[in-house]
Amino acid sequence: MKGKLIIHWSLGLAGIMAWVSLYWNLEALSHLTVQALSGQFSFLPAGGRAFESLAFFFYDTPKVLMLLVSVVFGVGIIRTFFSPERTRKMLQGRGAFTGNAMAALLGTVTPFCSCSAVPLFIGFLSAGVPLGATFSFLVSAPMVNEVALVLFFGMFGWKVAALYMGTGLAVAMLAGYVLGRVKLDHLVEDWVWEIRGGTTGEDAKMSWGERILAGRDAVKEVVGKVWMWVILGIAVGAGIHGYVPQDFFVKILGAGSWWSVPLAVLLGVPMYSNAAGILPIISALLEKGAALGTSLAFMMAVIALSLPEAILLRKVLKPKLLGIFFGTVACGIMLVGYLFNALL
Amino acid sequence: MKKIQVLGGGCSKCIILAEEVQKAADALGVEIQLEKVTDYKQIMVFGVMTTPALVVDGKVMFSGKVLKAEALKEYLI
Numbered sequence: 001m002k003g004k005l006i007i008h009w010s011l012g013l014a015g016i017m018a019w020v021s022l023y024w025n026l027e028a029l030s031h032l033t034v035q036a037l038s039g040q041f042s043f044l045p046a047g048g049r050a051f052e053s054l055a056f057f058f059y060d061t062p063k064v065l066m067l068l069v070s071v072v073f074g075v076g077i078i079r080t081f082f083s084p085e086r087t088r089k090m091l092q093g094r095g096a097f098t099g100n101a102m103a104a105l106l107g108t109v110t111p112f113c114s115c116s117a118v119p120l121f122i123g124f125l126s127a128g129v130p131l132g133a134t135f136s137f138l139v140s141a142p143m144v145n146e147v148a149l150v151l152f153f154g155m156f157g158w159k160v161a162a163l164y165m166g167t168g169l170a171v172a173m174l175a176g177y178v179l180g181r182v183k184l185d186h187l188v189e190d191w192v193w194e195i196r197g198g199t200t201g202e203d204a205k206m207s208w209g210e211r212i213l214a215g216r217d218a219v220k221e222v223v224g225k226v227w228m229w230v231i232l233g234i235a236v237g238a239g240i241h242g243y244v245p246q247d248f249f250v251k252i253l254g255a256g257s258w259w260s261v262p263l264a265v266l267l268g269v270p271m272y273s274n275a276a277g278i279l280p281i282i283s284a285l286l287e288k289g290a291a292l293g294t295s296l297a298f299m300m301a302v303i304a305l306s307l308p309e310a311i312l313l314r315k316v317l318k319p320k321l322l323g324i325f326f327g328t329v330a331c332g333i334m335l336v337g338y339l340f341n342a343l344l
Numbered sequence: 345m346k347k348i349q350v351l352g353g354g355c356s357k358c359i360i361l362a363e364e365v366q367k368a369a370d371a372l373g374v375e376i377q378l379e380k381v382t383d384y385k386q387i388m389v390f391g392v393m394t395t396p397a398l399v400v401d402g403k404v405m406f407s408g409k410v411l412k413a414e415a416l417k418e419y420l421i
Binding site: 088 | 393
């Protein structure tokens with residue numbers, strides 16, 4: 001038994017080392033591949049447009065996919081330490097600001113699928129979690145997610161990734177705080193308040209083996225769903241990278257025009273399911289002169305303001321509250337957009 | 345005959361879980377009474393916060409995940 005365990009661990013370690021060394025040498029490897037292709041085909045002269053596009057594609061695709069697998073696996077394991085039941089317990093009866101801050105932070109690590117938004121909403125409220133904190137959770141859970149972070153890190157670097165995460169959390173906290181302050185409890189559908197919390201609060205003990213399996217399942221589920229969007233997005237981004245002239249987007253998507261931020265937010269709402277594919281395209285737009293604030297606002301709107309989620313939440317929120325909720329989040333996102341357009 | 349309820353507001357995962365339950369029952373050759381509960385008022389009576397969830401004879405077995413037919417068999421015998 002013990003011998004088997006040692007074999008498992010050493011295999012795992014060897015795998016991780018091979019994975020990391022492949023990642024570090026990715027740039028050189030992709031460079032060699034594109035060079036070799038360029039030597040083979042005359043329509044691919046080194047340094048030409050097609051060459052540039054291809055080099056972009058061959059480097060970014062494996063890089064982002066490898067990062068995605070690693071991070072989704074890691075986050076999948078971290079999530080086994082959290083559960084909605086546990087998060088709810090931590091948030092019960094918290095005061096205004098702390099409650100919002102904790103809810104936003106816990107939203108990033110608690111396993112959450114937007115199809116569970118309704119039972120989670122009711123489960124939180126019926127157990128005495130304040131409405132404002134519940135909103136903070138509902139904003140941050142989808143917005144600050146590992147796929148978005150990986151793509152931001154892979155395509156824009158760690159600074160923009162950190163910026164996205166920080167401002168995403170801030171929007172979640174502030175929107176929830178404001179909504180909690182103005183006392184909107186009467187705008188929650190009446191039947192929600194009639195449900196008095198059943199609490200099936202068992203936290204199953206898990207072994208490390210099970211946690212690792214959970215990480216693997218997360219990779220299967222998440223990466224299995226987004227990988228083609230990522231590749232498609234990078235392919236389009238690669239095309240823009242090679243073929244669109246420098247500064248092409250300064251006029252339309254630059255910081256100069258005041259209407260670009262609200263327009264970006266509005267356009268982002270219907271694009272919910274394709275966030276993984278849109279981000280690489282945005283990174284190429286950014287390079288050609290689009291403003292960072294506008295781009296951030298667009299991405300946040302794509303990820304956080306989703307139409308399917310609004311339709312689900314309509315079951316528990318009266319139309320007015322649904323409007324106020326989405327309006328407040330949209331305002332927060334626009335604020336982020338204007339702020340970064342002004343600062344950078 | 346066991347009464348199996350799959351809780352979930354009609355998302356794709358809930359449909360898959362119900363299908364897997366049926367597969368498991370067929371493989372075992374046991375008869376079950378399978379019901380999909382999609383109304384949130386009824387779902388909340390069970391106190392779950394994540395869907396899909398599996399309820400056997402009125403008791404919540406698990407929530408927030410989809411299991412394959414093979415792994416579901418133990419809940420049906």
